[in-house]
Amino acid sequence: MTCANPYVPVAAELIEVIDETPTIKTMVIRPAEPFDFRAGQFAQLGLLGVGEAPFTPSSSPSEKERLDFTVLKTGVLTDRLHECTAGAKVGLRGPYGKGYPIEKLEGKEVLVVGGGVGLAPLRALILALLDNMDPIKRMSIKYGARTMEELLYRGQYDAWTKHDKVDMDVTIDNPQEGWDGKTGVVTTLLKGVDVDKSNSYAFVCGPAIMLRFTTFALLEEGFKPEQIYLSMNRRMSCGMGHCGRCNIGPYYLCKDGPDINYALIKDYPNVF
Amino acid sequence: MTTWFVPKEKLESLLSEREGQTVFGPTETEGLSWLDAPGEKLSLTPLSRPRSAQSPKGFLLPAAELLGRYGSAASSQAVAEATRVVLFGIRACELRARTYLDRVFSEGDFTDPAYLARREQTVTISCDCVDCTETCCCTLVGGKPYAEDGYDANITAIQEGYLVDVATEKGETWLGDAKALGIQEADAKYLQRRDEVREKMVARLKEQNSRFTFQSDDETQPSLPEIDDPSWQKFAADCVECGACTNICPTCHCFYLYDQVLGKDAFERVRTWDSCLLSTYHRMAGGVNMKISPRPDLFSRLANRVLHKFTYSPQQWHMMGCVGCGRCIDACLGAIDIREVVEELQK
Numbered sequence: 035m036t037c038a039n040p041y042v043p044v045a046a047e048l049i050e051v052i053d054e055t056p057t058i059k060t061m062v063i064r065p066a067e068p069f070d071f072r073a074g075q076f077a078q079l080g081l082l083g084v085g086e087a088p089f090t091p092s093s094s095p096s097e098k099e100r101l102d103f104t105v106l107k108t109g110v111l112t113d114r115l116h117e118c119t120a121g122a123k124v125g126l127r128g129p130y131g132k133g134y135p136i137e138k139l140e141g142k143e144v145l146v147v148g149g150g151v152g153l154a155p156l157r158a159l160i161l162a163l164l165d166n167m168d169p170i171k172r173m174s175i176k177y178g179a180r181t182m183e184e185l186l187y188r189g190q191y192d193a194w195t196k197h198d199k200v201d202m203d204v205t206i207d208n209p210q211e212g213w214d215g216k217t218g219v220v221t222t223l224l225k226g227v228d229v230d231k232s233n234s235y236a237f238v239c240g241p242a243i244m245l246r247f248t249t250f251a252l253l254e255e256g257f258k259p260e261q262i263y264l265s266m267n268r269r270m271s272c273g274m275g276h277c278g279r280c281n282i283g284p285y286y287l288c289k290d291g292p293d294i295n296y297a298l299i300k301d302y303p304n305v306f
Numbered sequence: 307m308t309t310w311f312v313p314k315e316k317l318e319s320l321l322s323e324r325e326g327q328t329v330f331g332p333t334e335t336e337g338l339s340w341l342d343a344p345g346e347k348l349s350l351t352p353l354s355r356p357r358s359a360q361s362p363k364g365f366l367l368p369a370a371e372l373l374g375r376y377g378s379a380a381s382s383q384a385v386a387e388a389t390r391v392v393l394f395g396i397r398a399c400e401l402r403a404r405t406y407l408d409r410v411f412s413e414g415d416f417t418d419p420a421y422l423a424r425r426e427q428t429v430t431i432s433c434d435c436v437d438c439t440e441t442c443c444c445t446l447v448g449g450k451p452y453a454e455d456g457y458d459a460n461i462t463a464i465q466e467g468y469l470v471d472v473a474t475e476k477g478e479t480w481l482g483d484a485k486a487l488g489i490q491e492a493d494a495k496y497l498q499r500r501d502e503v504r505e506k507m508v509a510r511l512k513e514q515n516s517r518f519t520f521q522s523d524d525e526t527q528p529s530l531p532e533i534d535d536p537s538w539q540k541f542a543a544d545c546v547e548c549g550a551c552t553n554i555c556p557t558c559h560c561f562y563l564y565d566q567v568l569g570k571d572a573f574e575r576v577r578t579w580d581s582c583l584l585s586t587y588h589r590m591a592g593g594v595n596m597k598i599s600p601r602p603d604l605f606s607r608l609a610n611r612v613l614h615k616f617t618y619s620p621q622q623w624h625m626m627g628c629v630g631c632g633r634c635i636d637a638c639l640g641a642i643d644i645r646e647v648v649e650e651l652q653k
Contacts, residue, residue: 303533
């Protein structure tokens with residue numbers, strides 16, 4: 035998206051609101067002008083006159099007509115977003131950030147680890163890779179949510195795993211009536227994970243505590259810090275590396291991330 | 307580059323308003339010099355005084371600024387165009403700070419049109435420091451009390467008058483026709499005098515900062531503990547989280563964007579300075595059991611500010627984030643002296 039004034043949002047229309055879970059909705063947006071992004075890049079999505087916050091699109095970058103943002107109801111803006119219905123106007127700026135390093139994945143096994151609403155940006159990666167799985171050796175998806183109801187995109191897993199190079203494992207935190215799948219936090223799916231550790235990258239997104247324990251679990255499994263990409267998020271006001279507030283050490287997560295190589299940030303305290 | 311000798315009354319004549327440009331410079335207020343006065347109050351006296359209490363940062367990055375209006379009912383011509391501004395009497399530390407801001411707002415994938423427009427319209431007339439405050443410490447951080455580049459014209463006050471270096475076309479235009487002014491190029495005697503003034507000032511700054519052992523510049527910096535190290539707590543104990551240090555700092559540029567509602571479908575986006583010392587600065591959305599701030603402890607936020615100046619900026623922008631103006635020391639309600647912080651915590 036090109037705009038003479040990078041700080042001012044461009045109006046876009048909300049064309050559909052999908053109830054994903056009791057706490058998560060997907061806002062489907064039709065941008066006024068093409069919004070070309072790489073999977074993992076984020077946008078500042080807001081309500082006119084209310085404010086904006088960084089969200090990574092959860093739709094495939096190759097979808098040009100619509101842009102999905104999967105939003106957890108968790109604060110002032112997201113409460114208001116959840117109240118919106120089709121036809122509402124939203125503001126959009128971006129895209130910002132580096133995006134997932136898809137170019138590095140040729141011949142690699144890709145381990146995707148999501149926790150809760152963290153599957154949202156990862157879906158953009160999953161869909162982007164599914165668009166062309168030829169160069170990828172394998173994609174293994176590990177996903178966990180607190181409860182069965184909180185599992186995102188439940189109807190879509192079968193379509194993803196239809197590809198013979200894709201497998202998926204899902205868990206919920208505690209046993210629940212009507213659930214006959216795995217239980218335990220998502221790190222339990224990583225114990226003895228069968229990806230080729232010498233030839234893989236892991237992409238992780240979820241709440242801070244999940245990022246932390248997943249990182250430690252991956253390191254324990256033999257992953258090197260360089261092989262782990264974390265969706266790190268801080269409060270990003272500008273998205274361009276100017277406003278200062280999203281730093282981890284010398285890195286601004288808005289421009290050096292938000293999916294950042296763990297090797298870059300591992301020695302800084304308070305990362306998680 | 308030509309260096310002119312300009313007598314006092316001729317330099318004074320350049321302070322008055324000229325068509326299409328506004329001159330700003332320090333003026334004397336209760337013994338301090340400030341940079342927010344319009345042209346008619348200007349005099350040359352502040353050139354012989356220490357740097358102003360405020361930095362000229364606000365001329366390029368205003369404390370609050372309208373960035374644009376949006377919405378179908380909003381007028382599109384909301385943002386004022388930058389006008390020609392002459393900043394008279396800028397110090398070397400402030401020029402260095404401006405170079406820092408230039409890098410932040412013009413390098414990388416995104417530039418800042420509002421900043422760059424004002425930057426383009428600014429004529430920078432710098433001056434050598436011939437006096438300093440007790441907190442001035444440019445020589446501790448790789449700076450000098452006189453500018454060597456970055457200005458359109460630079461002035462040195464010497465006993466007999468003023469030496470004016472003209473470095474750019476903007477500077478030439480500001481000075482005007484030398485013939486019309488009847489000024490001469492400075493001779494060797496005056497240049498010698500300038501060298502003496504500069505050496506004397508460097509010696510004075512080194513002397514007043516001689517109790518500090520650390521040395522830093524754009525290439526090398528003292529190693530400081532990370533933000534979770536409890537040694538920062540001693541200094542954080544005196545911090546009242548007012549944000550004065552970041553407001554007054556010539557390189558601090560953190561800001562916050564917010565929206566104002568003007569009417570039905572008319573909104574404006576405003577930018578205001580923000581401060582990394584404030585607990586609300588990083589606060590994210592989220593409920594109980596969520597980590598909503600990456601630096602919940604004040605000592606970590608204080609550490610982050612000092613580390614940004616001394617450690618992160620050299621990695622990000624290849625230059626120090628502290629230019630040694632000493633303003634944060636003057637402004638601090640808790641009397642925190644960044645020199646003492648670095649001196650005590652350096653490893």
